[in-house]
Amino acid sequence: MHHFQYQDGTLRAEGVELSRIAAEVGTPVFVYSKATLARHYRVFDQALAGLDHHICYSVKANGSLAVLNLLARMGGGADVVSGGELHLALQAGIPAGKICFSGVGKTDWEMAQALQADILMFNVESLPELEVLNRVALDLGKKARFAVRVNPDVDPKTHPYISTGMKENKFGLEMDQALEAYKRAREMKGLEIVGVDCHIGSQLTQLSPFVEAVGRLKILMEELKSQGIRIKYLDLGGGLGITYKDEEPPLPEEYTSTLARELEGLDLTLIMEPGRVMVGNAGILLTRIIYLKDTPLKNFIIVDAAMNDLIRPGLYGAYHGILPVAESGPPVANFDVVGPICESTDWLAKDRPLPRLNPGDLLAVMSAGAYSYTMASNYNARVRPAEVMVSGDRYAVVRDRETYLNLTKGQRLPSFLEEGV
Numbered sequence: 001m002h003h004f005q006y007q008d009g010t011l012r013a014e015g016v017e018l019s020r021i022a023a024e025v026g027t028p029v030f031v032y033s034k035a036t037l038a039r040h041y042r043v044f045d046q047a048l049a050g051l052d053h054h055i056c057y058s059v060k061a062n063g064s065l066a067v068l069n070l071l072a073r074m075g076g077g078a079d080v081v082s083g084g085e086l087h088l089a090l091q092a093g094i095p096a097g098k099i100c101f102s103g104v105g106k107t108d109w110e111m112a113q114a115l116q117a118d119i120l121m122f123n124v125e126s127l128p129e130l131e132v133l134n135r136v137a138l139d140l141g142k143k144a145r146f147a148v149r150v151n152p153d154v155d156p157k158t159h160p161y162i163s164t165g166m167k168e169n170k171f172g173l174e175m176d177q178a179l180e181a182y183k184r185a186r187e188m189k190g191l192e193i194v195g196v197d198c199h200i201g202s203q204l205t206q207l208s209p210f211v212e213a214v215g216r217l218k219i220l221m222e223e224l225k226s227q228g229i230r231i232k233y234l235d236l237g238g239g240l241g242i243t244y245k246d247e248e249p250p251l252p253e254e255y256t257s258t259l260a261r262e263l264e265g266l267d268l269t270l271i272m273e274p275g276r277v278m279v280g281n282a283g284i285l286l287t288r289i290i291y292l293k294d295t296p297l298k299n300f301i302i303v304d305a306a307m308n309d310l311i312r313p314g315l316y317g318a319y320h321g322i323l324p325v326a327e328s329g330p331p332v333a334n335f336d337v338v339g340p341i342c343e344s345t346d347w348l349a350k351d352r353p354l355p356r357l358n359p360g361d362l363l364a365v366m367s368a369g370a371y372s373y374t375m376a377s378n379y380n381a382r383v384r385p386a387e388v389m390v391s392g393d394r395y396a397v398v399r400d401r402e403t404y405l406n407l408t409k410g411q412r413l414p415s416f417l418e419e420g421v
């Protein structure tokens with residue numbers, strides 16, 4: 001469900017014509033719908049209404065302050081994986097008491113930052129990390145609340161690049177090691193055991209891997225209980241998929257009610273870390289056609305957005321819908337929609353049936369709210385696009401387009417270059 005629809009022959013974000021945003025803000029530009037974001041949060045939250053829960057939105061999906069602030073206002077927390085994400089979440093008004101810190105490579109410095117902020121808990125991913133967390137907490141005279149991230153070794157049946165809960169992945173600790181970590185932690189004065197955590201992958205379109213993972217965590221929790229270790233939080237990570245093309249992921253209600261059934265009778269606060277399902281379909285990338293180029297083999301549409309703005313197609317072969325902003329006739333041919341970057345992976349769509357279009361026409365690259373701006377770069381010295389949030393018939397630029405200043409900021413020429421070459 002999203003609020004990007006045609007009305008009177010033109011594509012709108014809620015009540016705002018995308019052509020107006022393109023004219024006033026320029027292209028490429030990311031456009032987010034506030035109503036869609038709010039709805040996604042509400043649906044998820046309501047589906048969990050019967051359970052004690054925190055929705056710790058995964059900041060890596062979209063870390064724009066406007067998006068984070070909206071979710072904070074709705075009661076959301078955050079899942080962060082770096083000091084930078086923690087900074088963003090706090091800046092946006094997310095209470096520290098609703099922030100979890102995941103990731104396999106937390107540095108002492110990041111741990112200290114999170115302890116000073118007094119976050120809800122750390123999701124610890126290795127034994128050495130556990131030792132360091134204990135030391136950092138003791139140095140600060142604090143106790144670090146933590147969960148062990150368990151690698152339950154289930155196949156999430158998604159793209160291999162975004163699977164995280166299988167034995168060969170770098171994430172979490174397998175069950176026996178996890179148990180060992182809890183036992184060791186009991187002896188460490190800087191730590192407080194509060195939870196069990198897992199995250200098995202992203203863009204999951206089936207429920208069975210989640211159920212399988214919960215089954216394994218339940219076994220671990222039983223074992224912990226028998227050892228007198230009490231668990232307050234069960235963090236099941238994120239991973240629920242969305243429809244990019246024709247996928248039929250379970251509805252948030254189905255997902256949460258299935259998990260709730262699995263957890264019946266357990267006295268726990270459930271933590272979820274949804275990312276994509278909150279923001280994915282709440283954003284688009286608006287781009288303008290620069291050239292049409294026909295070759296004996298292919299028809300190319302060359303647009304002003306590129307893989308530096310949206311790397312998902314180039315990196316994962318991901319599908320994103322392409323809609324002409326001006327409602328157009330039936331498809332006339334298949335086109336590759338590509339950007340100006342000097343790489344053959346710089347494509348946004350391949351062999352896509354599209355109507356007759358012209359240079360200057362606008363296209364909307366759909367489902368670009370998640371893992372899009374956050375994965376953008378300055379490759380080919382392209383400045384990152386602006387971001388706009390729409391609400392009803394109003395819009396606001398929530399992040400300026402970068403300028404050439406961003407390309408040179410912080411760089412300097414060493415004095416030895418002046419000494420000659």
Ligand code: LLP
Nearest residue numbers: 058102199202203238239273274275276371
């Ligand atoms: N929690 C943890 C610990 C995670 O690593 C992730 C995502 C999430 C939550 C949120 O997962 P979600 O609900 O969004 O599936 N760049 C890739 C996706 C990478 C996901 C990484 N971890 C993409 O564009 O598809």
